[in-house]
Amino acid sequence: MDNNIDFKDLWKQQAVRPPNIKELLSKLKYFKRVSLRKLVITNVLLIATSAFIIFIWYFYQPEFISTKIGIILTISAMLMYLFVYNKLVGFYKTVDRTQSNSEYLQKLISIKTKQHFLQSTMLSLYFILLGSGLCLYMYEYTSRMTIFWGIFTYVVMLGWIGFTWFYLRPKEIKKEQARVNGLIAKFEAVNKQLSVNE
Amino acid sequence: MVFSTTKQLYKIIIMEFEQLYKSYWQKVFRLCMGYVNDYDIAQDMAQETFIIVWQKLHTFRNEASIGTWIFRIASNNCLRQIDKEKRFPKSELPMHITEEKHYSLEPQILFLYKCVAELPEIDRIIISLELEDVKQAEIANIVGLSEANTRVKIHRIKEKLTQKFKENGQ
Numbered sequence: 001m002d003n004n005i006d007f008k009d010l011w012k013q014q015a016v017r018p019p020n021i022k023e024l025l026s027k028l029k030y031f032k033r034v035s036l037r038k039l040v041i042t043n044v045l046l047i048a049t050s051a052f053i054i055f056i057w058y059f060y061q062p063e064f065i066s067t068k069i070g071i072i073l074t075i076s077a078m079l080m081y082l083f084v085y086n087k088l089v090g091f092y093k094t095v096d097r098t099q100s101n102s103e104y105l106q107k108l109i110s111i112k113t114k115q116h117f118l119q120s121t122m123l124s125l126y127f128i129l130l131g132s133g134l135c136l137y138m139y140e141y142t143s144r145m146t147i148f149w150g151i152f153t154y155v156v157m158l159g160w161i162g163f164t165w166f167y168l169r170p171k172e173i174k175k176e177q178a179r180v181n182g183l184i185a186k187f188e189a190v191n192k193q194l195s196v197n198e
Numbered sequence: 199m200v201f202s203t204t205k206q207l208y209k210i211i212i213m214e215f216e217q218l219y220k221s222y223w224q225k226v227f228r229l230c231m232g233y234v235n236d237y238d239i240a241q242d243m244a245q246e247t248f249i250i251v252w253q254k255l256h257t258f259r260n261e262a263s264i265g266t267w268i269f270r271i272a273s274n275n276c277l278r279q280i281d282k283e284k285r286f287p288k289s290e291l292p293m294h295i296t297e298e299k300h301y302s303l304e305p306q307i308l309f310l311y312k313c314v315a316e317l318p319e320i321d322r323i324i325i326s327l328e329l330e331d332v333k334q335a336e337i338a339n340i341v342g343l344s345e346a347n348t349r350v351k352i353h354r355i356k357e358k359l360t361q362k363f364k365e366n367g368q
Contacts, residue, residue, distance in 0.1 A: 005363055007356070010310045011329035014231060018223035019245070021216055028249045097250055097274050098257070098267055101323065102342030104274045108281075186280050193320040194343060 042085055046078045062140055070137030077129035084122045088115055105191045112184045119180070120173045127169055131161040215252055218264065223248070225330050226272045232326040233276040235315030243279065247272040262339065269332065269340050273323045280319075313362045317355065324348065325355045 057071050091111045097104065134157060142150040226247050230240040250271050258267055314322055320341060327337045338348040 005360060007310060007359060008329050008331065010307050011228065013304070013307050014228055014311060015224060016227050016241070018219060018227075019241075021219055024219075024245055024248055025252075027245060028252060097271050098254060099274070100270060100340060100342030101273055101277060101320065105277060108278075183281055190277065190280070190319045193318050194341070
């Protein structure tokens with residue numbers, strides 16, 4: 001059999017002592033902590049910012065409707081970002097790791113495809129909401145300035161929004177897409193190994 | 199009262215898990231080793247597998263054998279490695295060269311693991327399970343192929359390995 005090479009015997013000679021089970025359980029705690037930390041930080045940061053904005057609304061009682069709309073847009077941008085972010089994390093949690101390899105790969109591919117869509121579409125929407133929210137919000141306060149400073153404020157703000165929209169946003173989308181596309185391609189290639197009967 | 203039963207239950211689960219850990223650690227490690235041919239990464243992957251086993255043990259419903267169930271988790275974790283490799287590129291140090299010296303196994307064994315790790319991803323999993331004496335029906339079940347396809351694949355992979363061994367003069 002096997003032209004006299006006993007692969008099974010060779011294979012099983014690779015032995016390694018299992019690490020102490022306590023070490024494994026402590027690693028488990030560490031894993032949980034790290035993955036939770038990122039989730040908590042993002043959520044707390046954005047919720048705290050939103051809470052701060054609401055506090056300003058309550059404390060300073062803006063008079064213009066534009067300010068209020070601006071605040072609502074800004075907060076909804078952040079909430080939307082949080083929603084998508086948490087949803088993506090949830091995707092990975094729902095993957096059943098006890099499925100067969102082929103089902104598991106299909107699931108990974110579908111998650112990555114969703115991620116691809118969410119990241120590019122949502123990032124643009126996030127910038128639009130945040131940018132327009134800011135412009136509306138600032139109107140009440142700049143209207144109290146002299147014309148020069150009012151225009152100056154808007155120029156600086158629009159300059160910043162333009163920079164993020166035309167430079168940061170496409171760069172971020174491109175980077176993420178290259179990564180996700182590469183992964184999808186690789187997963188699909190592995191999945192093909194299951195269907196091609198060669 | 200409730201507290202003590204929960205505690206007892208926890209003890210039973212720990213014992214059950216310890217049993218699994220003892221019987222499957224080597225097998226899972228070898229599967230990972232065949233997949234990456236890197237001692238340290240394989241050890242990490244085997245640990246990750248058992249972390250998932252621990253977390254999911256309560257969902258195990260006896261639909262498949264516990265072995266099949268563990269191997270599914272282990273092999274899926276191997277496939278997930280594709281994602282991780284991209285995120286954390288391996289260090290540039292030629293790690294497995296030093297490992298080979300360090301663990302001073304027979305060159306034939308090292309060569310076998312090297313050859314397996316060079317196969318396409320799914321083939322690595324299939325042949326590792328076959329060499330681990332997992333029944334072909336179970337391998338089919340783990341990978342998600344038909345039994346006939348699995349048999350053909352195993353045959354071809356073995357041929358490939360034999361060929362490589364011959365070429366290498368092993």
